[in-house]
Amino acid sequence: MSGSWTCTWRTLALRVEPGALGSDARPSLRVGRSVEGLEEGPLAREWIRFDGFERTPQWHLDPDGCRESGPLDERGDAIAEAFARLEAELPDLLARAGAELDALHDARAAADSEDWRSLCREAERRLRHRPVALDALDVRQLEQRRSEKWHTYPRDVLPVWVAEMDFPIAAPIQAELRRFVESSDVGYPLSPRETGLPEVFAERMRERFDWRPDPARVEILSEVVQGLYLAVDRLTRPGEGVVVQTPIYPPFLGAVRDTGRRLVENRFVAAADGRGLEPDLDRLARDVDADTRLLLLCHPHNPTGRVWRRTELVRLAELALAHDLVVVSDEIHADLVFDGRGHVPFASLSPEIAERTITLTSATKAFNIPGLRCAIAHFGSAALQKRFDAGIPRHVRGGLGLHGMHATIAAWRFGQPWLDEVLAYLEGNRAFVADFLAREIPEIRFRPPEATYLAWLDCTALDVPGSPAAHWLREGRVALSDGRVFGPGWERHARLNFATSRPILREALERMARALGRAPDRRREPLGPEPEARSA
Numbered sequence: 001m002s003g004s005w006t007c008t009w010r011t012l013a014l015r016v017e018p019g020a021l022g023s024d025a026r027p028s029l030r031v032g033r034s035v036e037g038l039e040e041g042p043l044a045r046e047w048i049r050f051d052g053f054e055r056t057p058q059w060h061l062d063p064d065g066c067r068e069s070g071p072l073d074e075r076g077d078a079i080a081e082a083f084a085r086l087e088a089e090l091p092d093l094l095a096r097a098g099a100e101l102d103a104l105h106d107a108r109a110a111a112d113s114e115d116w117r118s119l120c121r122e123a124e125r126r127l128r129h130r131p132v133a134l135d136a137l138d139v140r141q142l143e144q145r146r147s148e149k150w151h152t153y154p155r156d157v158l159p160v161w162v163a164e165m166d167f168p169i170a171a172p173i174q175a176e177l178r179r180f181v182e183s184s185d186v187g188y189p190l191s192p193r194e195t196g197l198p199e200v201f202a203e204r205m206r207e208r209f210d211w212r213p214d215p216a217r218v219e220i221l222s223e224v225v226q227g228l229y230l231a232v233d234r235l236t237r238p239g240e241g242v243v244v245q246t247p248i249y250p251p252f253l254g255a256v257r258d259t260g261r262r263l264v265e266n267r268f269v270a271a272a273d274g275r276g277l278e279p280d281l282d283r284l285a286r287d288v289d290a291d292t293r294l295l296l297l298c299h300p301h302n303p304t305g306r307v308w309r310r311t312e313l314v315r316l317a318e319l320a321l322a323h324d325l326v327v328v329s330d331e332i333h334a335d336l337v338f339d340g341r342g343h344v345p346f347a348s349l350s351p352e353i354a355e356r357t358i359t360l361t362s363a364t365k366a367f368n369i370p371g372l373r374c375a376i377a378h379f380g381s382a383a384l385q386k387r388f389d390a391g392i393p394r395h396v397r398g399g400l401g402l403h404g405m406h407a408t409i410a411a412w413r414f415g416q417p418w419l420d421e422v423l424a425y426l427e428g429n430r431a432f433v434a435d436f437l438a439r440e441i442p443e444i445r446f447r448p449p450e451a452t453y454l455a456w457l458d459c460t461a462l463d464v465p466g467s468p469a470a471h472w473l474r475e476g477r478v479a480l481s482d483g484r485v486f487g488p489g490w491e492r493h494a495r496l497n498f499a500t501s502r503p504i505l506r507e508a509l510e511r512m513a514r515a516l517g518r519a520p521d522r523r524r525e526p527l528g529p530e531p532e533a534r535s536a
């Protein structure tokens with residue numbers, strides 16, 4: 001992803017030469033004609049170039065012949081301006097650059113071409129991307145962060161608990177936040193709907209999951225958890241049943257308990273193939289009664305990292321229809337799916353299901369911006385949206401900062417190249433965890449997650465008294481999430497967050513092993529050379 005990129009539509013070629021990590025190479029966007037028969041590689045002829053984005057953004061027509069050039073607006077978003085000019089003026093710019101008739105003809109046709117537009121979107125993503133050195137995290141710098149993860153425990157404790165990543169955020173998000181700071185753009189925020197976020201959400205869902213939600217049915221919230229609580233509060237009455245499948249991300253349980261609803265617990269059971277856990281849908285069909293109103297679905301599932309099979313989703317959908325349940329589908333981990341597995345939004349199953357589904361999601365998990373507080377609630381029907389909104393004045397819900405919404409827009413529109421790199425790295429970490437545990441602590445039963453960067457560790461066979469997480473904290477100075485908060489009966493489990501550099505992950509695992517009296521073998525390297533970066 002870090003190299004140059006060329007793509008051709010008819011006679012027109014777009015080429016992006018990105019800036020390289022730690023070098024002075026300056027990104028540029030070029031339009032021209034590709035070498036005949038060679039759709040990739042440098043252009044045979046260049047008509048338009050945009051460059052200097054970071055310091056003095058400029059446009060050039062026929063750059064080799066130096067016909068014309070001028071500045072782009074350096075105070076705003078110069079990359080956006082470059083693409084806006086291509087969209088509005090391509091035929092004129094090519095004519096002034098001396099392009100041939102066939103290219104001018106194609107430039108006029110490009111205005112109506114979805115293929116050309118999607119090529120421009122991809123070029124823009126690549127232009128905004130900067131590779132990230134995921135291995136080069138410095139614990140001393142991480143300790144300077146003021147977030148919960150790095151501040152809950154004393155300094156000598158290595159935190160691998162709460163679900164956030166240690167990696168630097170994507171360049172387009174950084175640029176967006178920098179813009180706010182550099183222009184002191186912290187006045188009263190525009191209303192959420194007017195930021196364009198509902199439309200960007202709809203476009204992202206269509207591109208990624210082939211799901212077409214209606215932007216008019218979107219509400220912007222500050223958190224997914226806020227959406228869970230509001231849904232339970234608005235759509236059920238005290239004492240009514242709410243289905244939660246355990247083990248579960250703790251606020252699901254909190255949303256039922258804190259509002260005085262009745263928990264209809266549906267425990268995961270040992271998987272038929274003997275590895276990890278799977279849902280027990282037969283049991284659920286027996287347990288849903290006439291007073292059950294809501295199903296809270298965690299999709300993909302935290303903490304097991306399991307991806308719901310389509311057949312399972314269909315069974316849940318049938319159950320929802322049969323018992324007139326509303327489904328609140330928390331899909332915050334949908335972008336963190338491994339091995340090329342797809343994600344099927346629950347609301348996309350059928351129009352009848354969409355009508356009874358509230359989808360909650362955000363960019364905060366996959367793009368690592370949970371501190372910016374921004375989430376989406378999508379309602380499959382106007383009636384559902386009305387019930388959700390009824391009786392809570394807008395100001396009781398609180399306002400939203402523009403930075404969270406614009407960071408979300410930047411993530412969804414331009415962050416995918418960063419996410420692709422992060423996902424590949426996480427897959428490596430997942431294999432590292434599996435290999436390390438199999439070698440050093442084989443009593444822990446662990447099924448590598450299909451999604452999420454969370455490893456759900458079954459420590460039943462470990463010879464430690466009480467909670468394994470408490471033992472590791474006390475004896476190993478490493479903080480995992482304690483299984484007990486994921487529901488009753490999961491006390492002998494712990495959740496490990498592996499979204500960090502491999503050296504830090506290794507340190508965490510070694511602390512766990514040493515706290516159990518093992519001496520991890522440093523000489524055996526399961527996954528290639530040791531990265532150079534300084535670790536914990």
Ligand SMILES: Cc1ncc(COP(=O)(O)O)c(C=O)c1O
Pocket residue numbers: 163222223224225226249298302330332333362364365370374375
């Ligand atoms: C399933 C799930 N939902 C929601 C959240 C939190 O989302 P938010 O911070 O938007 O409330 C998390 C965080 O880990 C999560 O795993």
